[in-house]
Amino acid sequence: MSAPVTPTLLYLDNVSVSFDGFRALNALSLAVDHSEMRAIIGPNGAGKTTMMDVITGKTRPNEGTALFDGSHDLTALDEAAIAELGIGRKFQTPTVFEMHTVEDNILLALKENRSPFATLLSRRTARERERINALLERVRLTGHRHRKAGELSHGQKQWLEIGMLLAQQPKLLLIDEPAAGMTDQETADTADLLRDIATTQAVIVVEHDMTFVRDLGVKVTCLHEGSVLAEGSLDAVSANERVVEVYLGR
Numbered sequence: 163m164s165a166p167v168t169p170t171l172l173y174l175d176n177v178s179v180s181f182d183g184f185r186a187l188n189a190l191s192l193a194v195d196h197s198e199m200r201a202i203i204g205p206n207g208a209g210k211t212t213m214m215d216v217i218t219g220k221t222r223p224n225e226g227t228a229l230f231d232g233s234h235d236l237t238a239l240d241e242a243a244i245a246e247l248g249i250g251r252k253f254q255t256p257t258v259f260e261m262h263t264v265e266d267n268i269l270l271a272l273k274e275n276r277s278p279f280a281t282l283l284s285r286r287t288a289r290e291r292e293r294i295n296a297l298l299e300r301v302r303l304t305g306h307r308h309r310k311a312g313e314l315s316h317g318q319k320q321w322l323e324i325g326m327l328l329a330q331q332p333k334l335l336l337i338d339e340p341a342a343g344m345t346d347q348e349t350a351d352t353a354d355l356l357r358d359i360a361t362t363q364a365v366i367v368v369e370h371d372m373t374f375v376r377d378l379g380v381k382v383t384c385l386h387e388g389s390v391l392a393e394g395s396l397d398a399v400s401a402n403e404r405v406v407e408v409y410l411g412r
């Protein structure tokens with residue numbers, strides 16, 4: 163039977179995760195549509211990282227449903243199989259190949275399954291050149307393509323890593339605190355970049371910087387003690403008394 167066609171790309175229902183009896187996620191439910199960007203906020207320990215770990219297969223829930231792109235059961239798949247389904251994750255610290263040029267980093271990501279040595283020595287096909295150009299343009303690094311990745315600013319390294327993830331053509335991109343350590347200009351440019359990415363794939367972004375979240379202009383979910391405390395526009399969520407009490411007012 164083929165999967166039903168719904169706007170929902172990611173569907174979490176009643177997901178709980180316990181560590182030694184402590185509930186890091188407590189009956190968490192969340193649905194994200196195709197090409198939706200969602201911002202996840204909430205105090206330290208709210209369960210944001212644990213939620214990302216469940217989505218990527220790093221942590222198995224004790225209870226609950228986690229479906230992706232129709233009927234793929236994320237709780238039954240390992241991390242490699244989930245990445246293969248089209249879920250890419252970007253951690254807070256950028257991990258790029260510092261000694262290689264910006265464009266070679268993208269090339270290596272395009273050909274992830276081949277040895278780096280063979281990849282860098284082989285001739286690039288016209289199709290590869292086209293894809294590298296498009297990805298560099300998208301992450302605003304065209305003018306930096308011949309520089310070593312290690313010479314880029316912190317913000318540019320983050321964009322390069324996002325470009326490397328996009329090379330895998332994920333359907334859903336999970337991004338952890340992209341604005342941390344960025345200048346104000348880089349933060350604003352990153353909001354722009356993510357808004358652009360969300361026109362073609364879904365994005366879940368965990369962030370504490372409320373100026374950045376406001377710039378994203380998307381639906382916000384506030385987690386607290388492993389559950390959804392409030393969901394809606396940033397204005398609506400910010401006006402929620404409980405959200406102010408446990409998070410924004412602190």
Ligand SMILES: Nc1ncnc2c1ncn2[C@@H]1O[C@H](COP(=O)(O)OP(=O)(O)OP(=O)(O)O)[C@@H](O)[C@H]1O
Nearest residue numbers: 181184185186204205206207208209210211212213
């Ligand atoms: N492997 C683990 N073993 C035991 N407890 C854990 C483990 N991973 C997370 N926890 C606990 O689960 C709770 C949720 O943690 P999580 O890292 O998901 O929160 P978070 O919202 O990402 O917080 P932060 O904003 O600080 O990153 C915390 O109380 C944390 O101490």
